[in-house]
Amino acid sequence: MSDDKSMIGTDVDFDREGLQFGSLKIPHSVHRSAYGHIRIPIAVANRGEGPTVLLTGGVHGDEYEGPIALARLVRELDMSKLNGRLIVIPAVNYPAFVAGRRTSPIDEINLNRTFPGKRNGTITEMIAHYVTTELLTRADYCFDFHAGGSSLQYLPTLLAPRWDDPADKQKLENLIDAFSPPNVVYYDSIRALSGEDRVIGNYAYQNDAFFFTGEFGGGSTVSVPGLAVVEDGLKSVLAHLGVVPEAPRSKPKGPIRRLVMDNPGLYAFSPKRGFWEPKFELGDEVPEGGMAGLIYDLDDPWAEPVAVHFKHAGFAVCIRTFSLVEAGDCLGHLASDV
Numbered sequence: 001m002s003d004d005k006s007m008i009g010t011d012v013d014f015d016r017e018g019l020q021f022g023s024l025k026i027p028h029s030v031h032r033s034a035y036g037h038i039r040i041p042i043a044v045a046n047r048g049e050g051p052t053v054l055l056t057g058g059v060h061g062d063e064y065e066g067p068i069a070l071a072r073l074v075r076e077l078d079m080s081k082l083n084g085r086l087i088v089i090p091a092v093n094y095p096a097f098v099a100g101r102r103t104s105p106i107d108e109i110n111l112n113r114t115f116p117g118k119r120n121g122t123i124t125e126m127i128a129h130y131v132t133t134e135l136l137t138r139a140d141y142c143f144d145f146h147a148g149g150s151s152l153q154y155l156p157t158l159l160a161p162r163w164d165d166p167a168d169k170q171k172l173e174n175l176i177d178a179f180s181p182p183n184v185v186y187y188d189s190i191r192a193l194s195g196e197d198r199v200i201g202n203y204a205y206q207n208d209a210f211f212f213t214g215e216f217g218g219g220s221t222v223s224v225p226g227l228a229v230v231e232d233g234l235k236s237v238l239a240h241l242g243v244v245p246e247a248p249r250s251k252p253k254g255p256i257r258r259l260v261m262d263n264p265g266l267y268a269f270s271p272k273r274g275f276w277e278p279k280f281e282l283g284d285e286v287p288e289g290g291m292a293g294l295i296y297d298l299d300d301p302w303a304e305p306v307a308v309h310f311k312h313a314g315f316a317v318c319i320r321t322f323s324l325v326e327a328g329d330c331l332g333h334l335a336s337d338v
């Protein structure tokens with residue numbers, strides 16, 4: 001539908017052979033810049049008949065393993081050996097990325113809660129709409145790299161949608177084996193972890209783009225092991241798809257722990273305002289009813305703290321970084337073996 005055509009323009013030609021660096025240009029007329037626009041860096045590498053792979057990082061602006069790995073992949077790409085098309089955007093929510101924030105400082109919107117976006121929406125909604133209508137429509141595969149952002153810290157964990165079709169299931173298992181993460185969590189292919197259907201993965205699915213995502217660190221810093229998992233995994237997956245030649249991994253493939261987090265009892269939330277003392281660490285095997293933490297009163301140091309428990313047993317993959325909590329803040333979560 002042409003009247004739904006995105007207002008975001010670009011100086012890259014998705015069909016041209018070779019390696020191009022350019023930007024997505026979002027019109028942004030403001031007080032200090034009447035005819036200005038925001039530029040989101042993009043690279044397109046195109047050669048041969050192989051599949052189109054959309055690689056995205058920085059959907060949340062305070063997650064760094066994706067942006068580092070994707071930019072390095074492009075810088076080190078041997079174009080003479082490429083077979084396919086890579087569309088690479090290291091920081092999709094660029095205004096959030098330059099601000100080091102999960103949400104955009106322009107409209108306070110979380111990009112991964114606004115898909116499919118709006119042509120005439122705010123800046124973040126326009127980005128989501130562009131990804132949905134111009135990028136996912138071109139992609140055979142989309143791999144989207146995340147971390148826990150400022151408020152959460154994750155063990156490196158691939159998140160893979162569950163497929164019903166046996167052929168898709170096998171295709172996904174082959175991709176997981178190629179990526180070889182220490183942990184993989186399977187989730188519903190339409191809805192993300194907490195029942196969200198406004199996420200990029202849902203619209204990848206609707207556009208027949210084979211999708212996975214993952215959490216590879218957090219705390220608004222770079223996880224050294226998480227970054228190694230992303231870089232090794234990405235190279236191996238692209239080699240598995242025949243897009244780049246096989247390259248040596250920095251670490252040999254290890255065992256993959258297969259997990260789900262579909263039980264609400266695996267999550268712990270603060271019931272009140274205060275600050276918290278964690279009672280678990282990443283990597284712990286938490287028993288049923290195990291304590292997540294104690295919430296202390298900010299004003300009364302003599303008040304008994306409130307204990308928060310996990311209702312379901314599991315393996316601790318995520319923990320809150322900030323000590324201050326409000327009622328409803330996630331203290332962390334577990335995952336249980338498949």
Ligand SMILES: [Zn+2]
Pocket residue numbers: 059060063146147148149
């Ligand atoms: Zn994220």
